[in-house]
Amino acid sequence: MEQIIFFIVALMAVTSAVYFVFARNPLYAILSLIVTFFSIAAMYILLNAQFLGIVQIIVYAGAIMVLFLYILMMLNLNKADESKKQNLTKFIGVFSAGLLLIGVLGAFRGLKGNTVAGNVDSGIGLTKNLGRLLFNEYVLPFELASILILAGIVGAVLIGKKDL
Template sequence: MIQAGFYVLSSLAIFSALMVVFSRNPVHSVLYLVITFFAITGHYALLNAQFLAIVNFIVYAGAIMVLFLFVVMLLNLNATIEPHKSTLLKFAAVFSGGLLLVVLAASVRGMESYKPDLAHFDPTIGEVKKLGKVLYTDYWLPFEISSILFLSAMVGAVLLGKKETN
């Protein structure tokens, strides 16, 4: 049952990731990317990582994809046709991407299988309560620093998006 869920979600993720790269219309690419993120959220739920499933759902499928869709609509890209890239370059891009996949997959095959530590297995580490405790005790400093990062990103986005008046 869980195995079937894993394979269904994996094939959905890979199919829609391929469609992100290969579809002509940027709006379709954005929508396929939303499907990919939903599949990855399903994987998080399968792995008992509830907190990450919710955060992935809100941040990626909610905020980031709306931002992407907004920019695609704002720039009116849904009608434009991408200028043709030469066949040689396309072939080279697909070939090198596939070659990277083959090398990485071959290195995984040569690896001996990792045995999960079933004696100390704890299925509740992904719950909000436990993860929050770890985040606010062991990792409080990076958490506070990330708020400064967000502040600077916000200021930068406003500064860049503002129309120059001179």
């Protein structure tokens, strides 16, 4: 049952990603990208990586997509302003997609036998285990990273502050 749900969510992610690429309306493209991000988060949760799923929702579907929608509203795109794509740009896109297809086919050709892991720790992606590891074994690097982020924030405020 869990595999069926995973394949449904994966199909939804691929479908919405393909729609994102081929959508003519930028707003519909961004909305389909949001569906893609939520589908990827659902796949993470189904793979027992709850922390990655929540971070996917908060960072990508939350913050970055709000930024994309804000930029889209600020640009005010009109059909009259859009220029036609040149043939060279289309050729480069088709050529790049062909190279990607060759790479993916080469990667699949190199697979041998059973690619599914046999012994997987069921608690490896849980947030509780990640927090325990982070605050017990890696507490010093964690605190140093927080001080580094705080220094970056203070520096950005000082650079952005106007002289009074």
